[in-house]
Amino acid sequence: MRKISLLAFGLFFCAVILLLIAFKPKNQQSWIRINLLGYQPKSIKVGVWASKGNELPKSFELIDKVSGKTVYTSNNIKTFGAYGPFATSARLNFSEFKKPGRYYLKAEGVTSPEIIINEDVYKNTADFALRYMRQQRCGYNPFLKDSCHTHDGFVVYGKEGGIKDSTHFDAVGGWHDASDYLQYSTTTANATYHLLMAYRDFPQAFSDTKLATGLDGKNGMADVLDEAKWGLDWLMKMHPQQHIMFNQLADDRDHITMRIPKEDNQYGKGFERPLYFIDGKPQQRGKFINDTKGTSSTAAKFASAFALASELYQNDKSYTKQLTEKSKSAYQYAIKKKGVTQTASVKSPYIYAEDNWVDDMELALAKTGKITGYGEKSLDSAYYYAMQEAVTPWLIADTAKHYQWYPFINLGHYELAKQSNGDRKRELIDYYKQGITHVWDRAKKNAFYRGVPFIWCSNNLTVAFAMQCMWYKQLSGDGTFSELEQANFDWLFGCNPWGTSMVYGLPSWGDTPIDPHSAFTHLGKYPIDGGLVDGPVYTSIYKGLIGIQLTKPDDYAEFQSDLAVYHDDYGDYSTNEPTMDGTASLVYLLAAYDSRTAKEFSSYQKEQGAIIRGDVKEKQLAIVFTGDEYADGSQKIISALDKEKVKASFFFTGNFYRNPSFSSFIKTAKAKGHYLGAHSDQHLLYADWKKRDSLLVTKQQFEDDISANYKAMEKFGIAKKAAPYFLPPYEWYNQTISNWTEDLGLKLINFTPGTRSNADYTYPELGKSYRSSDEIYQSIIDLEKQKGLNGFILLLHVGTDPRRKDKFYDKLPELLQYLKQNGYKTVTINQLLGN
Template identity: 85%
Template sequence: MKFFLRLLLFIVLCLFTLLAFKPKEQQSWIRINLLGYQPKSIKVAVWASKGTTLPKNFELVEKATGKTVYASSNIKTFGAYGPFASAARLNFSEFKKPGRYYIKVDGVISPEVIIGEEVYQNTADFALRYMRQQRCGYNPFLKDSCHTHDGFVVYGKEGGLKDSTHFDAVGGWHDASDYLQYSTTTANAAYHLLMAYRDFPKAFTDQKLATGLDGKNGVADVLDEARWGLDFMMKMHPSAKIMFNQLADDRDHIAMRIPKEDSQYGKGFERPLYFIDGKPQQRGKFMNDTKGTSSTAAKFTSAFALGSELFYGADVNYAETLRNKAHTAYQYAIQKKGVTQTASVKSPYIYAEDNWVDDMELALASLEFSPKVSDLTKSKKRASSLDSAFFYAKQEPITPWLIADTAKHYQWYPFINLGHYELAKQSAGDRKRALIDYYKQGITHVWNRAKNNAFYRGVPFIWCSNNLTVAFAMQCMWYKQLSGDGAFSELEQANFDWLLGCNPWGTSMVYGLPSWGDTPTDPHSAFTHLGKYPIDGGLVDGPVYTSIYKNLIGIQLTKPDAYAEFQSDLAVYHDDYGDYSTNEPTMDGTASLIYLLAAYDSRTDKEFTSYQKEKGAIIRGDTKEKRLAIVFTGDEYADGGQKIIAALDKEKVKASFFFTGNFYRNTAFASFIKTAKAKGHYLGAHSDQHLLYADWKKRDSLLVTKKQFEDDLNANYKAMEKFGIARKSAKFFLPPFEWYNQAIANWTEDLGLQLINFTPGTRSNADYTYPELGKAYRGSEEIYQSIIDYEKSQGLNGFILLLHVGTDPRRKDKFYDKLPALLKYLKQNGYNAVPVHRLLEK
């Protein structure tokens, strides 16, 4: 009996020991862009935890030496998201030294963090590998041919074609892991490839022949690939009266197989060609919702037009053929205005595109006219096309999913409005501003969702969410490029980083990129599943809402889920061949990614510099740099002039002064103005008569006409000329009362000037108040502390800190007396105070 008691005690002790020394399960992770970061880019990692304790600081540790090279408390904390109870954004943008590091937070170590100028070099060409592998007809990856008998016409009656008539439709790209081919995705993919070469030619090399086999042919590989798509599109639009919307249908999905000849369509090895007749066609047991011919035909127009432009120098005959095709495709688009949807036979799943005016806008913005016509005729036709393009732009200013936060499969396609970008580049004045604002409105809808979680995720988890993510990052990038407003730069970078590992699952969504990181290994692809071939560069569909995943037909995981601890009621992603909803690569999504990768590979210092705007005025400079501008305004008073100059001199700081015409004409202030100019401070305009431009309560209600505004501002600059201050050297204008609206910003732009205003967040602009103003009064100590508090919590990078050069005599507590202490504090904390033109220069 004692023996059994001792044995039982021994077993209990062993179990206790095992439990006591059981490794603690990991509770926190650090997610990064696995591919890396460029030195001057926004660099943010996300700390995510199953617990609720939030980090207070983090370190960047050099991999080779183990030394901490950077430490920061620049952390923005968030609550629960997906599988995590808490999360935080760790911002290390100000660290710029190239090298290999890892981030450390309370003992948690990130994957390797790479910083370097060339982290994205050749990545666009890498993703191009997937496009070549998707080729139909001759496939250079397999060195074999498939689907060489295509195809036979269906629904051809409207075009005077007998069903089963044969047309040569061999070529193009397989759509995804299946082998059917859609005209709409082909045209969009071709356009993105052409656009990528047009905008970023240096991102691409020549390593392949036109066939896709190894060798050089003097043509960038991306143009060879785009031409492969264009050649197929010409077969799908063989004449002015004929256009096909798809080749094959969902009968393709009989089983996974390496591409070959298919015979399941009832006519030997031919596959069906669906004629575009503008009417509903089959969708399983139902009919699709086709209403017209515009959406596909307009996409053909823009791709043909851009191809014509790019190939003109190398192959004039080919370029002319493409130009002619662009015009016949446009005529097909207006044959019956409306959307063309795809068809299916067995399943309900189709590309249920619902919009077409965006395609018409892009088509009209892209149309090229023959060089054989006179310049005057061409100019008139061009102007007419652009006017029509803007008409369509106004029909759908915002791509609907940006607002709705959901969509059917490919319901609004392409996933952003490419036409706004192309039209804005060719526009000016109110039209250009309107197009830019359309982009901003859409981005703002997404940002309002994204700003509430640490991943800045505002893109919905619908089917092909990665395609939407790529497109949305492009819209953010184009908005910044067109407007100069970098307010959404971190949101753009977050979407790019998401694709490459900074997501809840910690995995890149691009097969094989980077080669050393966690990327898809078991995608829903016959190439990998049957042939064990890599599908380098393929962008997989991406996470979906868990509710969508649970209701899809025929999904079953084939192995234990490697990401089980990161799945949630919000969304799922599986690196498993059995999940076609999250892990299937797509041809058109990859083509869009090629554009984005080429853009990031080609970024220059100009792209890294950003400002923030509000109602058209720049209100903050680049937040990646510890630089700020201290600005002083003046109209009636200049009592602080001497003290301000002395304080600036002592700390060797250059400031900016914006004065009214009243101030410049006041002889009592002339000596101070000359001194400020001689010492290298910036001198600018603040209106002539210190007018109030807009109603205080109804900001959009103007109190001046455009002529009054212009006359007043011109008078201000006239007064400045007497001090040798030329308009061209003082293009930044700060509005009187720091009060304005979008109309004022537009009028300023029309004069070739740039409106700026102070950065909100501190009380600095209240240093003019005096006790008799009651609740509006702010003492100097309160103002000073508000600046310090803001600096400690959010930083003053890029700040435009506004003060007054003088105040009403009733204010005895002068804030400029605290300027020496403020300047010393800023310098001690690493800030470099510069004039506004230095802060905001590109």
Template identity: 60%
Template sequence: MRKLFLLLGLIVWIFAFKSTVDEQAWIRINSLGYRPAGTKVAIWAGKTEEAVSQPFQVVEAGTGKVVYENTVGKDFGAYGPFVQTHRLDFSAVRKPGNYYLKTGTIQSPEFRIADDVYNGAADFCLRYMRQQRSGYNPFLKDSCHTHDGYTMYGPMPDSTHIDVSGGWHDASDYLQYVPTSANATYHLLAAFRDFPKVFGDQHLANGLDGANNQADVLDEARWGLDWLLKMHPKDDWMFNQLADDRDHSGLRIPKQDSAYGKGYERPVYFATGKPQGLFKYKNRATGVASTAGKFSSAFALGYQVLHRRDQDYAEKLWQRAQSAYMLGLQKPGVCQTAPGRSPYFYEEDNYVDDMELAAVELYNAARIQGYKAADYLNSAYAYGLIEPVTPWLGTDTARHYQWYPFINIGHFEVAKRVVDSRRQHIIQFYRDGIEKVWQKAQNNAFYRGVPFIWCSNNLTTSFAIQCYWYRKLTGDNRYLQLEQACFDWLFGCNPWGTSFVYGLPAGADTPADPHSAFTHLKNYPIDGGLVDGPVYGRIYKNLIGIELKEPDEYAGFQSDLVVYHDDYGDYSTNEPTMDGTASLIYLLAAKQGETAAVTEAAPAKAKVARKVVKRKSSSRKSSVRKKSSRRKKSSAKHSSARKKRRRR
């Protein structure tokens, strides 16, 4: 009997030990899945110092069959809450199916490998954009902020009414800013321009269900353009902001917004190019070019996309693209947003990137109209030389939206238009910025080189796009794993094992309690919203008014380095943003578009192969001398074809 008790005790101890070990290590994956031909890396992260001696395995979920096995490889050491971390590269697994990773008793969640893993993701994120609409809101099937707004700082008397209803709420609050709205509009237009086959047509222009023979992403982009036109109604009138942080006085559904002392009207701030702020705090504005450039680039790209669909509307966009650019030339400098009663505002400190993008898009639009407009392109290149690398790249910190947009879009557009040494200069600027991040990223298993400042997920998304654009411009794949690591991070390959996009993918760990009145008051899902993302522990500790409302389910994964909370009370890490989501829509469209390009290329390659076989068969019927001659010619043709395919 004593032996039996000892045996039972041993069994209990073994299972207790196994449970403890299981809770000390995790395998993080991209819960959205992986493409068969793509890079596939997961992260083994543990809190135990015991070396990982067993290989990792890729297991077919349905059968339990091990389809791939390899060594765990290099220990990258401590990161955040973990004492050791390893990269598990299983790119060799290309067969579509459902799988999980395993090493010892540690097992990852299931994931999918397939060509269609990213299909529909960009359209899914458009749900959040529609839900953020001001004016008529198709999610609520109701209108809000229809009384906007009364002017401040303008050439007209303060409190003059002007119609600026429309656009998108900036985040889960109801402020509206031109810088973020224009940037979001540009990304949506660019997504349609670059990947038109990705998007569906399941909604009307007003956002309600239906079809209108126009891609939903274009409906959404036009919603943004309509509001931007209201914010730049005359050649010399330009507004920068609607509402201020009095918005944060309490929770309400948008149509109940009356926080400004004038009924349902909200203040709209004229872009003066000088410091503004109605209360204690002021911004450090020095000009209007940062806002003017964003206006101009969005309008100019809108003209390019819409001139064949709606000529009269496109002409308005072309006129405003030119007038906004002129205001940027007249008042160079930054047009920061105006604070209210708190010290937080968008502290943008650069503008030449905005004017670079405006100039090159004006060049592109002018070419459609038959003008060479070389001066625009020359100006764009000159602006590009002033700020070669976006300043946050490679740094550990920056102020809130200090360098915005978080990617220099103009470099990509200029590089597509210029040739020879100028093209190489611009491409090198992209590479220099990526290399700055890589020097930091290569030292940790997550390949994390993006700083954990406010809206770190927005920076991550933008940086992934920069890596993608660099790869497309050059064919250079040296940063492909870094690019993929940023994408994987957004969808679960991070210390917390969570996707940072509400509801995407279905069934995975995604935000459930974001900082949003929609979810907090009404339990409305905010599908497709990208939350701000993790911040440094030191930033979190010093923010005003943060208090978690529920026990922290990720407590075991927080660290002095970085924190993330899926909790309504944490506005710094868990608040969705409209502009970050718009950038993600471009990235997701690129991922789906890239898959489609590979799939469409496969039949073409097979056709080339059949032609080669036929040519060889025909050559056998000729004389030895003719065979030799034809083989030389055929070899040259095949070599040329292979080079073309590699370039593609």
């Protein structure tokens, strides 16, 4: 009976497969890639058109999944050429659409997977990724409800620490590295720091559903803190005494077989595994020697992790005291011999070839000032190290050794910038910008905005880069790279050439890894929920690796290329192996995205430190008028604004505010709710026209001039606090002027380039620089049709030289009508920029 049932099922299954094959689109040439996890309503939302043909869409539709009706149509398309396996590609931007629901994109007859738009689309995803961390636990494993590696471990290279080799130290605990069961201090410390930081910055993203053991239950502590503590407790064992620190537990002999974690016995001392002492010297086991030069890189990571933890476990005074002591001694170990510590390998050439350490020292010093007693001097020292490596090198390079520059993001810049002010803070922020710009220079050439190199663990780099973009925006307020950040986040969840999420089981309804290089899935058929896999690598790297052999036909064969490959196949350890530290970083990123607020969605663009554009996702703009000598358009401007019931912003010099002839207009503008701001007192030229970096004023002259401008404004009841935006005279400035403005507690703004609106002051006698009102008007309309005016700061003049007879303010009613008819909201500058 059973045999008959199985036979019937088999025949039915074959019939279903044949039907699926019959209805499968033949010779599909084009695809639309999206973030399979979904989008928040106010986020940047872009699908990528990718085609093996030459076809490019001229427009696209967003179709409601339930009703089948088109709810949004757009031609907001940015086209690109070939990339990877594709001949043509394009970015389909539907950020304007904000209504929650379930949809799909359609262009040229091609439809995307289901698109979810919802405020809570990332809710609980950080906790989901924590499942993988919990599953990686060594010692007692709550997933298996079993214990492993309970005899660890015995010391090697202990001579420098006065320890006889083979001496036993308790090193049970921590997390396994990936599918391997060896354990590294450097990755564990970094992962622990990310988990601690995730809770510190986004506590609301985490729940309490697990006990400290990882089993079901509540213990009054967020699960992410339970998990971080698992890492911390192991790190304490790896730094058991003031002058003893271990860099790794076990080595690549671990890779001999794939197995569910049990007690290993391939290291020559029963069930114990070797503990590698950090002596600051190169270490060799077998024929391979690493390039260790010091103790700093690992020990500094210990110090910063313990320091941050001491801030977060305040309810446990005894534990906090222990963390503080460990942080202090770890820092002393870091300066014992300055330099990098690399991992050791016995049977293969693959090690974590970390090559930098000043970033680790920067972070440690940024976090341990109170613990070490160095205070402000600690921050000064951190800044010294920050300058030694302003940009994490992989951001510049297109290739690197395995974990050569680790962590993949300089955490120290972020922690130090939050504690800094003035030039130091600006410089640290600029370090992030420099690194992002290097990647952007590569990314802007393809539709996926992919500028992260396809080196081993490229997904870990992608998470780190998205974090760097996010932190840059948070610290600077500059949203120039917001779309680049979102593109990297989207890449992780399906907006990539392969159309698959790179996180196991996330989302449950989408294409995600099912056959990763993991013993849990391969041998035990267990899910590894939340695990971030390594990600695509350069095809040249893939072809040069040892021991890779695919075990089945490649599901993504049509999307492989000479550029990069990704395989959802157990046999490919280079692209599809989950990593513990990468997943920990992802926990932070998911918590950040789950916690985004309306303010964080709003962003603006900067140039030379001045804000030049508001949020491009919002269909609104600010019209700003400047004035110094002339105000002949004042009444017509106020009348036009009144008629359309819109508000504008006026930036006047002290000369203008003091002119008795303009007093009535100023009072009227203020009474009607328009924004009134500063434009310098004497309309000074700050910088040379040809050499922008050459200043024509001193800082004292600048400050005195601004002070006089605001003093003139006070007579009209306009306080500096109510008018924080400053528009520079002649709309000409440089980064130094921006810095000086910031030092005064003000925000420098300038007009958005792209139209000729700022030329409305010109008159025929100026020759080639003269622009007629029709020409100016058309430049605005043309740009609106081509690229849109979202977030625009459109600059005009409240009056002009009498020699200009063709007054552009006479066309203001027509312009306001056009903007209104095309769905734009005209707002004041403070409304545009969210203040």
